[in-house]
Amino acid sequence: SLSRKEKAIVKTFMGKAMKKADEVGNEALSRLLTVYPQTKTYFAHWKDLSPGSPAVRKHGLTVLNGVFDAVDKIDNLEVALLSLSELHAFMLRVDPANFKLLCHNVLVTFAMLFPDDFTAEVHVAVDKYLALVCLALSEKYR
Numbered sequence: 001s002l003s004r005k006e007k008a009i010v011k012t013f014m015g016k017a018m019k020k021a022d023e024v025g026n027e028a029l030s031r032l033l034t035v036y037p038q039t040k041t042y043f044a045h046w047k048d049l050s051p052g053s054p055a056v057r058k059h060g061l062t063v064l065n066g067v068f069d070a071v072d073k074i075d076n077l078e079v080a081l082l083s084l085s086e087l088h089a090f091m092l093r094v095d096p097a098n099f100k101l102l103c104h105n106v107l108v109t110f111a112m113l114f115p116d117d118f119t120a121e122v123h124v125a126v127d128k129y130l131a132l133v134c135l136a137l138s139e140k141y142r
């Protein structure tokens, strides 16, 4: 889990990154769909799944808002993300392995868009935070 110091690092970095939520979301989801094309199956009902398409940009923002909003509930992620976990497990039926793939792409995107802020120290803390978000989202699958 995250130390007090790591939580502070996550809050500071995410506070900055969330000002570009739209760009982060678009880049991360565009990369997910390109690098792991098997993830496209969940969005087959969209008109255009290409990188940067309106649907990808819109949903990228939705997902990233979920990641950013959870920062405020960093001490209680399982409870905070319970209904979202339920939604993905029972309604959307998203294989939880995909959460890790998305989080990996979010991390890559952070490194790319915030090269000065994304120090090794930030990398460790944010990587841990994203892993906890994935874990919390996987809660209802067990």
Ligand code: ZNH
Residues within 6 Å of the ligand: 039, 042, 043, 059, 062, 063, 064, 066, 067, 084, 087, 088, 092, 094, 098, 099, 102, 103, 133, 134, 137
């Ligand atoms: Zn998800 C949806 C979040 C991951 C798939 N998502 C969603 C939403 C949100 C989210 C917030 C909205 C909901 C409502 O509406 O209510 N996700 C999220 C997060 C994450 C995720 C936070 C991580 C981190 N997802 C994911 C993945 C996938 C998905 C990985 C696959 C691949 N989602 C999904 C879908 C949906 C969602 C399919 C639905 C969409 C539409 O509507 O179209």
